[in-house]
Amino acid sequence: MDYSFNLSENGEAKLGTTVGVLHAALRQTIERMAAEHGGTTGTWFDDLEADLIRNAKATIGEGVSIEVEAELIQFAVDFLAATISVTRASLQEAPQ
Numbered sequence: 001m002d003y004s005f006n007l008s009e010n011g012e013a014k015l016g017t018t019v020g021v022l023h024a025a026l027r028q029t030i031e032r033m034a035a036e037h038g039g040t041t042g043t044w045f046d047d048l049e050a051d052l053i054r055n056a057k058a059t060i061g062e063g064v065s066i067e068v069e070a071e072l073i074q075f076a077v078d079f080l081a082a083t084i085s086v087t088r089a090s091l092q093e094a095p096q
Contacts, residue, residue, distance in 0.1 A: 023083050026080075027086070030087045031087065031090075033048070039091065040092075041088050041091050045091075053077060053081060053084075056076060056080050061073065
Protein backbone atom coordinates (compact mmCIF):
# COMPACT_ATOMS: atom_id res chain seq x y z
CA MET A 1 0.00 0.00 0.00
CA ASP A 2 1.30 3.44 -0.90
CA TYR A 3 1.40 5.85 2.03
CA SER A 4 2.64 8.81 0.01
CA PHE A 5 0.65 12.00 0.35
CA ASN A 6 0.92 15.13 -1.76
CA LEU A 7 1.48 18.13 0.49
CA SER A 8 2.53 20.53 -2.23
CA GLU A 9 -0.82 22.34 -2.21
CA ASN A 10 -2.22 23.51 1.15
CA GLY A 11 0.34 21.40 3.00
CA GLU A 12 -0.01 23.11 6.37
CA ALA A 13 -3.80 23.00 6.22
CA LYS A 14 -3.73 19.33 5.24
CA LEU A 15 -1.39 18.48 8.11
CA GLY A 16 -3.38 20.54 10.61
CA THR A 17 -6.62 18.87 9.60
CA THR A 18 -4.97 15.45 9.74
CA VAL A 19 -3.66 16.10 13.24
CA GLY A 20 -7.15 17.13 14.37
CA VAL A 21 -8.74 14.04 12.87
CA LEU A 22 -6.12 11.71 14.37
CA HIS A 23 -6.44 13.42 17.78
CA ALA A 24 -10.20 12.77 17.80
CA ALA A 25 -9.73 9.21 16.52
CA LEU A 26 -7.15 8.40 19.20
CA ARG A 27 -9.39 9.79 21.95
CA GLN A 28 -12.37 7.77 20.71
CA THR A 29 -10.26 4.61 20.49
CA ILE A 30 -8.94 5.03 24.03
CA GLU A 31 -12.43 5.80 25.34
CA ARG A 32 -13.74 2.60 23.76
CA MET A 33 -10.86 0.67 25.30
CA ALA A 34 -11.73 2.22 28.65
CA ALA A 35 -15.31 1.01 28.28
CA GLU A 36 -13.88 -2.51 28.15
CA HIS A 37 -12.15 -1.77 31.47
CA GLY A 38 -15.19 -0.51 33.35
CA GLY A 39 -14.89 3.03 32.01
CA THR A 40 -11.91 3.80 34.20
CA THR A 41 -8.19 4.33 33.86
CA GLY A 42 -5.68 2.12 35.61
CA THR A 43 -2.67 -0.04 34.88
CA TRP A 44 -3.96 -0.84 31.38
CA PHE A 45 -4.07 2.91 30.62
CA ASP A 46 -0.60 3.51 32.05
CA ASP A 47 0.78 0.62 29.96
CA LEU A 48 -0.92 1.91 26.82
CA GLU A 49 0.44 5.41 27.39
CA ALA A 50 3.97 4.09 27.91
CA ASP A 51 3.76 2.00 24.72
CA LEU A 52 2.40 4.88 22.63
CA ILE A 53 5.05 7.32 23.86
CA ARG A 54 7.87 4.78 23.43
CA ASN A 55 6.77 3.99 19.87
CA ALA A 56 6.43 7.68 19.01
CA LYS A 57 9.95 8.36 20.26
CA ALA A 58 11.26 5.55 18.04
CA THR A 59 10.04 7.37 14.92
CA ILE A 60 12.75 8.17 12.40
CA GLY A 61 12.56 11.33 10.32
CA GLU A 62 13.94 11.59 6.83
CA GLY A 63 15.45 14.48 4.94
CA VAL A 64 16.14 16.70 7.97
CA SER A 65 19.09 17.23 10.29
CA ILE A 66 19.28 15.28 13.53
CA GLU A 67 18.56 18.47 15.46
CA VAL A 68 15.42 19.22 13.45
CA GLU A 69 14.35 15.58 13.68
CA ALA A 70 14.67 15.67 17.47
CA GLU A 71 12.60 18.87 17.63
CA LEU A 72 9.88 17.47 15.35
CA ILE A 73 9.64 14.19 17.24
CA GLN A 74 9.52 16.00 20.59
CA PHE A 75 6.68 18.19 19.31
CA ALA A 76 4.77 15.10 18.16
CA VAL A 77 5.42 13.27 21.45
CA ASP A 78 4.26 16.31 23.44
CA PHE A 79 1.07 16.48 21.35
CA LEU A 80 0.48 12.75 21.85
CA ALA A 81 1.06 13.06 25.60
CA ALA A 82 -1.38 15.98 25.77
CA THR A 83 -4.01 13.96 23.91
CA ILE A 84 -3.55 11.05 26.31
CA SER A 85 -3.66 13.39 29.32
CA VAL A 86 -6.89 15.04 28.19
CA THR A 87 -8.45 11.65 27.57
CA ARG A 88 -7.35 10.38 31.00
CA ALA A 89 -8.85 13.45 32.67
CA SER A 90 -12.16 13.09 30.84
CA LEU A 91 -12.39 9.41 31.85
CA GLN A 92 -11.61 10.21 35.48
CA GLU A 93 -14.29 12.91 35.52
CA ALA A 94 -16.93 10.76 33.84
CA PRO A 95 -19.66 9.45 36.13
CA GLN A 96 -19.19 5.78 36.90
